[in-house]
Amino acid sequence: MKKVSILVPEHAVLQAIADPQYCFSAVNQFLQSAGQPPLFEVQLVGISKEISLNAGRYSVRPDVLISEVERTDLVFIPALFGNLKEAVEANKELIPWIVAQYNKGAEVASLCVGAFLLASTGLLNGKKCSTHWGFANEFRALFPEVEIQDGHIVTEENRIYSSGGANSYWNLLLHLVEKYTNRETAILASKYFAIDIDRNSQSAFAMFKGQKAHNDSAVSHAQQYIEENIEEKITVDQLADRVALGRRSFERRFKQATHNSVLEYIQRIKVEAAKRSFESSRKNINEVMYDVGYTDTKAFRTTFRKITGLTPLEYRNKYNKQSVG
Structure with missing residues (x-):
């Protein structure tokens, strides 16, 4: 049973509390209807027994207080409202509790501008993050050590998830449903809640989509080559030659256009492809490693863990859909 803890912060958007509760409770019902046991224990968690929202128009009574939750698997930080x-x-x-749960192995997901509370924990420093486009500049000013992913629906890095603005957090909910259950259940949930599953199915590559919103055709050509030749050992010199640029000029332009170094971009594309393979196939670690162009087990493991926060084996055991009963 996976423990899902939905925080009830002061100044929270009520719907951003209700929706994840509704989503994961509905998934439990889907599983039970299919003759399977429920997978999620869903609880609202707060710092007091009753929290008023929207200038006192609503009140929410958490199921438990943060002091009563020793350990959880997934923490949701809802969108906030106002200043x-x-x-x-x-x-x-709430901040020390969020950090403590993450350090104990929990995954943490922020919805929309809940990213502001997530970033205040320091867990996002040096990492990428999505939030509502209308608050991106304010976010950058407050948290310069976090890299905002403009226009992205879902960003995932090192057991931390964040979503874009408004209802796009539903794509993050579906993404997590798919990870914890299977593709079929995620599709069922998408139909039930009338959410476009295709937006979620590409979410593992979402951090790269936004990096194509530039006008540098040479960089675009290099990006396309990287993504279409995952199994190759691609070098910076090779890419620079393909687009007829000197290495230094190519690296400068690539970084300016994508906000990633060339090598970092290659690594992320390869790791995302490996993640998908671990999630949906029976291939072993070495087979997946060779499929994405690595021959050095230590290098693959180190890069994979740097990006995902898990070893390849841990990731496969956690998310392989064929292991879910």
Whole structure:
């Protein structure tokens, strides 16, 4: 049974609390209807027994207090409303608990501008993050050590998930449903909630989609080559030659256009392909490693863990759909 803890912060958007609860509770019903046991224990978690939202128009009674949750598997941070600096300050008591749960192995997901509270924990420093496009500049000013992914629906890095603005958090919910259950259940949920599953099915590559919103044709050509030749050992010199640029000029332009170095981009594309293979195939670690162009087990393991926060074996055991009963 996976424990899902949905935080009930002060200044939260009510729907961003209700929707993940509704989603994962519905998935439990889908599984039971198929003759399978429920997979999720869903709880609302707060710092007090009753929390008023929307200027007192609504009140939410958490199932448990943060002091009563020793360990959980997945933490949701809902979207916040109003002045975000004030909202974060009002919820500073939640920050040590979020950090503690992450350090114990939990995954953490922020919905929309819940990213402001997530970033306040420091867990996003040096990592990428999605949030509502309308708050991106404010986010950059407050958290310069976090790399905002403009226009992205879902960003995933090192057991931390974040979503774009407004209802796009449903794509993150479906992404997590698929990871924890299987593709068929995610499709069923998408139909039930009338959400476009195709937006979610590409979410493992979502961090790269936004990096194509540039006008540098040479960089675009290099990106396309990388993504179409995952199994190859691609070098910076090889790519520079393909687009008829000197190495230094090519690296500068690639970084400017994508916000990633060439090598970092290659690594992320290869790891995302490996993740998908681990999630949906019976291939062993070495087979997947060779499929994405690695021959050095240590290098593959190190790169994979740097990006995902898990070893290849841990990732396969956690997310391989064929292992879910």
